[in-house]
Amino acid sequence: MRRIGVYICHCGTNIAGKIDVEKLAEYARGLPYVAVARDYRFMCSEPGQEQIRKDIREHGLDRVVVAACSPRMHEQTFRKVCQESGINPYFLQIANIREQCSWVSEDPAGAMHKAMDLLRAAVERVVRHRPLPSQEVRVHPDVLVVGGGIAGIQAALDIAEGGHRVHLVERLQSIGGHMAQLDKTFPTLDCSACILTPKMVAAGTHPLITLHTYSEVADVSGFVGNFRVTIRHKATYVDHKRCTGCGICQQKCPKRVPSEYEEGLGLRKAIYTLFPQAVPNKPVIDRQNCIYFTKGRCRACEKFCEMKAIDFHQEDWEEVVDVGSIIVATGYDLMDPSVMELYGYGRYPNVITPLQFERMASAAGPTGGRILLKDGKEPKDVAILHCVGSRDKNYHEYCSRVCCMYALKFAHLIRERTSANVFHFYMDMRCFGKGYEEFYERVQSEGAILIRGKAARITDEGLASEEEGRLVVHAEDTLSGESLRVPVDLVILATAMEPRSDAEDVARAFRLGRSRDGFFLEQHPKLAPVSTASAGIFLAGTCQGPKDIPDTVAHASAAAAKSLSLASRGMVEVESMVSEIDPELCAGCRTCVALCPAEAIEYLPRLRVSRIQAALCQGCGACAAACPSGAAQLKHFTSDQILSEIDALMGA
Amino acid sequence: MDAQRNDPSPAVEMGEGRMMDEGELDFGFAQEVSAEPGGEGIVKCFACGSCSAGCPVRRFHPTFNPRRIIRMVLLGMRDAVLRDPFVWLCATCFTCQERCPQGVRIADLMRALKNLALRSGNMPEGIPMQVNLLREKGTLYPLDEFDNKKRTKAGLPPLPGAHEDVGVLLGDLADLGRPKEE
Amino acid sequence: MENKTYALFLGCTIPARVRQYEQSVRAVAQRLGIRLVDLEGFACCGFPLEPVDHHAALALGARNLALAEEAGLPICTLCSSCTSALCEVSRTLSRNEEERERTNRLLAKIQRRFQSPVEVRHFVRILLEDMGLDRIREACVRPLDGIRLAAHYGCHLLKPTEIHQGFDSVEDPRVLDDFIRSTGAVPVDYSRKKQCCGGSVLMADQRTALEIARDKLAELRDLEVDALVVVCPFCGVMYDSNQKVMEKIFEETYGIPVLYLPQVLGLAMGMEEKTLGLKSHAVKTKGLLEKLQAQAEG
Amino acid sequence: MTMHAALIIDSGGGWIETFRNLCRRILEEGGVDALLVPQHLPRSPMVQYTLVRDAERLEGVNPVAPVLPLNGGTLAARLTREDPGARVAALLRPCEIRAFLELVKLHQGERQRILLLGIDCLGTFEPPEFQDWVKENSSWDGEAFLRSMRDSGRPPEGAPALRSSCQVCEHPTPEGAADVEVWLLGTDPDRLLLHSTTEEGDRLLKGLGLDPGEPPKGRQKAVTSLEEQRREARDQLFRDVSSRLLPLEKILETLSSCIHCQNCRDVCPICYCKSCVFQGPSLDHPSAQYLRWAGRKGAIKMPTETLFFHLTRMAHMSTSCVGCGQCSSACPMGIPVADIFRFVGHRTQSLFQYVPGRDLEEPLPLATFREDELSPP
Structure with missing residues (x-):
């Protein structure tokens, strides 16, 4: 004979405001097997928990039903209470009478009725609960970090400093990411390279960090604590073990193409490093442009390389590494503003993107840090358009968070280096970080002209001869109500940060969710901002949403802390609610094998049945749903448990 | 020849420093407008002004300003919006609507405001005549025998002068001859 | 797509005041082999009624679309406002069930019915897309x-x-x-x-x-x-x-x-x-x- | 893919006799150790599958008797689940081959372990009706049925109607899924025509010393025309099912006569479970539960889970349903189970552009994932 204790939570007025909790407790006392039923203001509080412990002891309860909030909130809390009192933690059932009842019901009588149904179903179900063991598996101490921008570098360094090996995978031939392209950083105006390069070097030389540059993750299998990752190394056509990075090959290569790193403003060779401070500072050959690969001739690099490091026969190769956790730090793309035809990007040469401006402003960039127009002259007037593609339902609804600040930084740099007027066309000035408002005031005092209104369009239609060849920004200054046409020489579009174009594929590979804006979805927007729905996989930086550098670094360190805490504990509790297959019933059809996302099901040809490897099973239940004979069952969600719950819900 | 200008009424001349009394405002007005077809998006406006900046009427008319009209609706200035001729100034050119970052269907919204204004009797003089023509003939330019003769001369087929069934369709339209009493 | 037949929608202004436009359209269409048919009964497209009453304007537009649908012909328009008005009506009524029912209740009075979207294209667009x-x-x-x-x-x-x-x-x-x-x-x-x-x-x-x-x-x-x-x-x-x-x-x-x-x-x-x-x-x-x-x- | 048509001229003993001889030669000279083939049982008009190893035991072979007491796809699966240790061949109708291929995909059989002879199917009768008809017509002869179907598209005068499932079957030919096809449609009635579609088939026909010949000209047209006619009948049936049987209030009525005997499941070739969930205890409710239900509704039909049973079975097998109609034939209450399942199966299969039994390379809809699945075409 079961002895069930039923505990009904008031949750302040959250539940008790709609449902008569005392009457509900009274109802519970009339249900089969119920030995005790109580209501209490806050069941999750220590006195509430203590009441359950006491009842288990004194009344010999062997099952507990808590009618309260969603099991997402406190299922773990009450399982622990059960365990501490000597009964199996899975002898608990939560009836969600808050999110699914009091909060969503308008009519108190209806809510009461529903609460009674839910409670009765929970009682019927808990009777059929079976004890499940707690299981732990070893956590592989190494960590994979995907993406070598500032987020990936920071996370890798934190983990390596914590004493664990890190595999840092970067798609390009050098780590550094977007930050390596920036000139100065707001609001302190540190030189981006000056603060980033030491970190890049530290990551490149750390004995516990293995850099996998010019590489991509080809496959991920396994689960928290035990991931197996296949890394595909793209052919560089340069033997990096022999290469000393002397640079002679780059000097001798005759082929010049627009440089991606310089955002098309400068040229690079067909054999090239990304930039002089690249880590590792070894070149790769760009097959699409190399004269040898396209025409079968040249080989200048090979001829001049004293180390004999050029290897045109190199092929892509794969490497498998085992890790305990993964940090995804794949960053963002800058939106291509040419789709917004009204701003003329691509049509007017002096309409540029922020990264183009950064390269122009950089002393190491193609103009040596001088702000110049396409014809080499200095601009007299510059317009910066805020919110290009951000806060715009036609493109991205969200605020990109960094544009206001870098726009102000641009104004500062322009005022510092030229005598140009700088016009900001903004809708709201969002300067919310530490020292940001102060920076805004500083740039205002430096003479930036602030126009509160979104630019309606940019034309090249000068009205007078002195406007010939200039650009005209049309906007309303909404604060004065005046319509403006502002002739300028250079327009910088503060374009939106958007999810990487391959975010969909990355999400699938790592089993990540994506939010409506397309960025990777964190487990909880406030309380679990680096965790994901996949245990052991964490997010760092702008792949989760637009961030500035300080926020990115903080986010990355948080992700590193998550990986470190897994690694340092060395063990992780794995799901007890796993599936199992009854070999007596299994017909060996292997439908479940094909469906299992965790690859946890193996087929045993001799016995002609399939078997679930409990350590790999994530408890998703796909096998149980697909198995027609019911041979596969998900523990704690077995057919008899669910059907009895439904029966009780439907029954009077 | 003289071209008539509909100058703004005092209600629109908010002017600097004029104090609006809360009692003059109807805070349900925005909801009422957003219930009209086309008015749905109005509450999303964040007043960036890209509508006004591109508006061709705004360039030539002293007070017409779509951003400000939206603000007036959101603020509940019902009488000022519905009694003034300015809602009729929108050219329905869709320039603003195409560019609005918030997806406010500004041209449709102006259409909805015209519908509302008309219900309280505010409309240009020509409207009742147009409605009557459509009700009686189904076309704004009914063809008579003389017209069809000219058409024939130009090598064009003659066309019917009226479409009676249109009147049946428009039977529910209020008689616009006299403004409704408030 | 080539040499399709279209119901020619003239609207109010053209047949009375801008005959030269109509003349040139008919001549060019004939030269290029585009068949334009005059449907008995096409009246105002509804655009002038938009500022007056949205629903009445819809009904007026839908009346024309129903005529074309009965004839089984796509519509060729010459006036840009007629084009956008008729396109808009077709789009609204095929997406918005409530408006469709409301409009069809009105149309029932004249024994007509809007059933499915009707293709409406301006003559210029037909020239570009059918001819090239x-x-x-x-x-x-x-x-x-x-x-x-x-x-x-x-x-x-x-x-x-x-x-x-x-x-x-x-x-x-x-x-x-x-x-x-x-x-x-x-x-x-x-x-x-x-x-x-x-x-x-x-x-x-x-x-x-x-x-x-x-x-x-x-x-x-x-x-x-x-x-x-x-x-x-x-x-x-x-x-x-x-x-x-x-x-x-x-x-x-x-x-x-x-x-x-x-x-x-x-x-x-x-x-x-x-x-x-x-x-x-x-x-x-x-x-x-x-x-x-x-x-x-x- | 090889295309090998071979002709055997009728020796005068009739088509069926020629076919019996062919079976004998397959066992004696074709390198085949055992042949699964339908035969008249001694002292019974009924035709049943026999597994023959001795070439002398073929006297009752009749592949054109219009009756299908059970779907042989299950038997083929049973013979190939493990290595049978001998070379096995089977003569199957198209719906049986398709069922077998579904079972192969479900790993209940192995295609390489069997040589398939597929025969055109002109339709079958309900077994009891077939039995009565044969009893009444002592001179009955399978060839008369064949001739009548070929000439008029209808069974001979006085014969029962084809089973509903056969009337709407748009797959009357093996469609390349067998190794050797036995053609009946659009062929000369005095000739037995074999057509090989695989290398295995080629080997068999060559081994028997059969020379390749020209495929008959009228075949394609006869097949297309029959398929077209069947598709029309099928669409008519679907219209009928969707209006008469399937609406929510009507399906309850349609299934209300079900006595939960589960015969339909037993004969279904796709129902491959070792033990059905409906045989387990999970749907045995406490006695008091029945009374509570009856109390709430006033009265309940017993047994209770009949609708749930059919819906569950539909969920499990409708993507693989080949429409063989065995379920209807097996229902003691005359419920048109197959008509309903065929209709639902058609809908679920179209959703995944899946044709059960068409191709072993096509994965089962449930066992795979396509990004565009379930998005409207």
């Missing part, structure tokens, strides 16, 4: 070499974008310039190319409407164009019939003939002035025709 610029170029046997023409796109040929399904770019339209180029004439780029004619404001505020129209004419006069090319009777009336009025009010002269695109095409196809109704314009086209003649001879 290459076919047009081939048909232009008397190229308009050296003639400088400015395209006026107007508003409703392209906007709102969602009902025109990406016909041409709103912010950087090209289609009319492409047509002009295909006749051998020079399409003139100018800053107010996308500016509205102001016609819709005429009833509410004549002065503002004329100021909007004048703005464009003044620029075109300075650019010394030979003619302005339009595809909508509203725009045509605004720039042609009202040009003299504007000259008086603003005390300046423009002298810019206003041609409908099919007239330009017809000229390049070697058609007669009479066929194209070129003598029915308020601003005389004589100068232009003489220039054309001179070009041909010299």
Whole structure:
């Protein structure tokens, strides 16, 4: 004979405001097997928990039903209470009478009725609960970090400093990411390279960090604590073990193409490093442009390389590494503003993107840090358009968070280096970080002209001869109500940060969710901002949403802390609610094998049945749903448990 | 020849420093407008002004300003919006609507405001005549025998002068001859 | 797609006031093998009723769509406002069940019913999509070499974008310039190319409407164009019939003939002035025709 | 893919006799150790599958008797689940082959372990009706049925109607899924025509010393025309099912006569479970539960889970349903189970553009994932 204790939570007025909790407790006392039923203001509080412990002891309860909030909130809390009192933690059932009842019901009588149904179903179900063991598996101490921008570098360094090996995978031939392209950083105006390069070097030389540059993750299998990752190394056509990075090959290569790193403003060779401070500072050959690969001739690099490091026969190769956790730090793309035809990007040469401006402003960039127009002259007037593609339902609804600040930084740099007027066309000035408002005031005092209104369009239609060849920004200054046409020489579009174009594929590979804006979805927007729905996989930086550098670094360190805490504990509790297959019933059809996302099901040809490897099973239940004979069952969600719950819900 | 200008009424001349009394405002007005077809998006406006900046009427008319009209609706200035001729100034050119970052269907919204204004009797003089023509003939330019003769001369087929069934369709339209009493 | 048959939707203004447009459309269509059928019963498209009562306007538009649907024909429009009004009605009624039912209750009074979306395209779009610029170029046997023409796109040929399904770019339209180029004439780029004619404001505020129209004419006069090319009777009336009025009010002269695109095409196809109704314009086209003649001879 | 048509001229003993001889030669000279083939049982008009190893035991072979007491796809699966240790061949109808291929995909059989002879199917009768008909017509002869179907598209005068499932079957030919096809449609009635579609088939026919010949000209047309006719009948049936049987209030009525005997499941070739969930205890409710239900509704139909049973079975097998109609034939209550399942199966299969039994390379809809699945076409 079961002895069930039923505990009904008031949750302040959250539940008790709609449902008569005392009457509900009274109802519970009339249900089969119920030995005790109580209501209490806050069941999750220590006195509430203590009441359950006491009842288990004194009344010999062997099952507990808590009618309260969603099991997402406190299922773990009450399982622990059960365990501490000597009964199996899975002898608990939560009836969600808050999110699914009091909060969503308008009519108190209806809510009461529903609460009674839910409670009765929970009682019927808990009777059929079976004890499940707690299981732990070893956590592989190494960590994979995907993406070598500032987020990936920071996370890798934190983990390596914590004493664990890190595999840092970067798609390009050098780590550094977007930050390596920036000139100065707001609001302190540190030189981006000056603060980033030491970190890049530290990551490149750390004995516990293995850099996998010019590489991509080809496959991920396994689960928290035990991931197996296949890394595909793209052919560089340069033997990096022999290469000393002397640079002679780059000097001798005759082929010049627009440089991606310089955002098309400068040229690079067909054999090239990304930039002089690249880590590792070894070149790769760009097959699409190399004269040898396209025409079968040249080989200048090979001829001049004293180390004999050029290897045109190199092929892509794969490497498998085992890790305990993964940090995804794949960053963002800058939106291509040419789709917004009204701003003329691509049509007017002096309409540029922020990264183009950064390269122009950089002393190491193609103009040596001088702000110049396409014809080499200095601009007299510059317009910066805020919110290009951000806060715009036609493109991205969200605020990109960094544009206001870098726009102000641009104004500062322009005022510092030229005598140009700088016009900001903004809708709201969002300067919310530490020292940001102060920076805004500083740039205002430096003479930036602030126009509160979104630019309606940019034309090249000068009205007078002195406007010939200039650009005209049309906007309303909404604060004065005046319509403006502002002739300028250079327009910088503060374009939106958007999810990487391959975010969909990355999400699938790592089993990540994506939010409506397309960025990777964190487990909880406030309380679990680096965790994901996949245990052991964490997010760092702008792949989760637009961030500035300080926020990115903080986010990355948080992700590193998550990986470190897994690694340092060395063990992780794995799901007890796993599936199992009854070999007596299994017909060996292997439908479940094909469906299992965790690859946890193996087929045993001799016995002609399939078997679930409990350590790999994530408890998703796909096998149980697909198995027609019911041979596969998900523990704690077995057919008899669910059907009895439904029966009780439907029954009077 | 003289071209008539509909100058703004005092209600629109908010002017600097004029104090609006809360009692003059109807805070349900925005909801009422957003219930009209086309008015749905109005509450999303964040007043960036890209509508006004591109508006061709705004360039030539002293007070017409779509951003400000939206603000007036959101603020509940019902009488000022519905009694003034300015809602009729929108050219329905869709320039603003195409560019609005918030997806406010500004041209449709102006259409909805015209519908509302008309219900309280505010409309240009020509409207009742147009409605009557459509009700009686189904076309704004009914063809008579003389017209069809000219058409024939130009090598064009003659066309019917009226479409009676249109009147049946428009039977529910209020008689616009006299403004409704408030 | 080629040589389809269309129900020709003339709207209110064209048959009474802009016959030259209709003449040139029929002539060009015939030359190119586009069949245009006159459906008995097409009345007003509903656009003029939009400011009065949205639902009544829908019903009026739907009445025309129902007629075309019964005849099993797609619609060819000549007026940009008719185009956007009918497209909008078709789109609204096929997506919005409530409006469809409300409208069909009204239509039931005249034994009609809107059932499914009806294809509505402006004649220009049909020319581009069914014929293609290459076919047009081939048909232009008397190229308009050296003639400088400015395209006026107007508003409703392209906007709102969602009902025109990406016909041409709103912010950087090209289609009319492409047509002009295909006749051998020079399409003139100018800053107010996308500016509205102001016609819709005429009833509410004549002065503002004329100021909007004048703005464009003044620029075109300075650019010394030979003619302005339009595809909508509203725009045509605004720039042609009202040009003299504007000259008086603003005390300046423009002298810019206003041609409908099919007239330009017809000229390049070697058609007669009479066929194209070129003598029915308020601003005389004589100068232009003489220039054309001179070009041909010299 | 090989295309090998071979002709055997009728020796005068009739088509069936020629076929019996062929079976004998297959066992004696074709390198085949055992042949699964339908035969008249001694002292019974009924035709049943026999597994023959001795070539002398073929006297009752009749592949054209219009009756299908059970779907042989299950038998083929049973013979190939493990290595049978001998070379096995089977003569199957198209719906049986398709069922077998579904079972192969479900790993209940192995295609390489069997040589398939597929025969055109002109339709079958309900077994009891077939039995009665044969009893009444002592001179009955399978060839008369064949001739009548070929000539008029209808069974001979006095014969029962084809089973509903056969009337709407748009797959009357093996469609390349067998190794050797036995053609009946569009062929000369005095000739037995074999057509090989695989190398295995080629080997068999070559081994028997059969020479390749020209495929008959009228075949394609006859097949297309029959398929077209069947598709029309099928669409008519679907219209009928969707209006008469399937609406929510009507399906309850349609299934209300079900006595939960589960015969339909037993004969279903796709129902491959070792033990059905409906045989387990999970749907045995406490006695008091029945009374509570009856109390709430006033009265309940017993047994209770009949609708749930059918819906569950539909969920499990409708993507693989080949429409063989065995379920209807097996229902003691005359419920048109197959008509309903065929209709639902057609809908679920179209959703995944899946045709059960068409191709072993096509994965089962449930066992795979396509990004565009379930998005409207």
